[in-house]
Amino acid sequence: MSNAAQVVRMISDDFYGNHLDLSERGIEPHDLWSQMPEVKLAEEMRDSGKSERTVRLFLTFVSAMDRMREADSLWKSAAELFMSCPELFEPAEVVKIPLETLKSRLSKSRVSRYHTQDSEAWHVISASLAVGDSPIRRVIDSGLGDSLELLKALRSRDETGRSRFPLLRGPKIGAMWVRIMANPGGAEIKSIEKVPVAVDVQVRRAAENLGITDTQVLKLREAKPIIQSVCREAVAEAKIGGPDRIAGTSAALDPVLWFYGKYGCSYCEKSSRQVPIGKACEHCRL
Numbered sequence: 001m002s003n004a005a006q007v008v009r010m011i012s013d014d015f016y017g018n019h020l021d022l023s024e025r026g027i028e029p030h031d032l033w034s035q036m037p038e039v040k041l042a043e044e045m046r047d048s049g050k051s052e053r054t055v056r057l058f059l060t061f062v063s064a065m066d067r068m069r070e071a072d073s074l075w076k077s078a079a080e081l082f083m084s085c086p087e088l089f090e091p092a093e094v095v096k097i098p099l100e101t102l103k104s105r106l107s108k109s110r111v112s113r114y115h116t117q118d119s120e121a122w123h124v125i126s127a128s129l130a131v132g133d134s135p136i137r138r139v140i141d142s143g144l145g146d147s148l149e150l151l152k153a154l155r156s157r158d159e160t161g162r163s164r165f166p167l168l169r170g171p172k173i174g175a176m177w178v179r180i181m182a183n184p185g186g187a188e189i190k191s192i193e194k195v196p197v198a199v200d201v202q203v204r205r206a207a208e209n210l211g212i213t214d215t216q217v218l219k220l221r222e223a224k225p226i227i228q229s230v231c232r233e234a235v236a237e238a239k240i241g242g243p244d245r246i247a248g249t250s251a252a253l254d255p256v257l258w259f260y261g262k263y264g265c266s267y268c269e270k271s272s273r274q275v276p277i278g279k280a281c282e283h284c285r286l
Contacts, residue, residue: 005237037075042184094126196228202261
């Protein structure tokens, strides 16, 4: 087994098996997957009687805001906004709301960060979901989709050339959103194994520090396809587990790498010392 596959198996087994030592981070290692903010909130919504469609709409809108954000804070703010203004998560209602009103509510709730761009994207996504048919609307409404069709549909444009799903269409957020639709969104996504790791700063940090890839001299944009390719091959070789609907795929590895980057590597970098959390940390290059 290649070194990359060995590390991928170790970090996946430790994350999904709750074998990580997070005591110095002040984090309880119990059922880490269920404590991911999007997973936790999706289950809370179901427990409160919300429909699967409502859950997937919530996950979709918040995913569009999830760029260069502190994930826990974003999802917490979004949950509070949903409780106070659930109409902001229903496309047919959003299109009736003046853009300035939407902008004010998203900014005051701290759901948006780049308030004009974020509110405009929220409004356009709502308009795209409110009328007509598309793979994006079908997976939200019925819970059925194909990963390649979904990724292609996210990049679609209207007759004026304007993106129909702004902020969701990028390579990082798009891959993440398809994974989220499958789990915790509960949709049946064909060809989920085609969805790559959603490479961001945290995912790259973990992949580099743990020796899965070696792209440190490259810009993030140049490193992304290399990291995705190596991870795809490593996942196939390692035969990792994971949650329902994404087990054994890069979609299952994605949250593992993100967690290692955010709570493992970042902590060590700030501490200027190695504070291992699992077996794979023996491969650390820090």
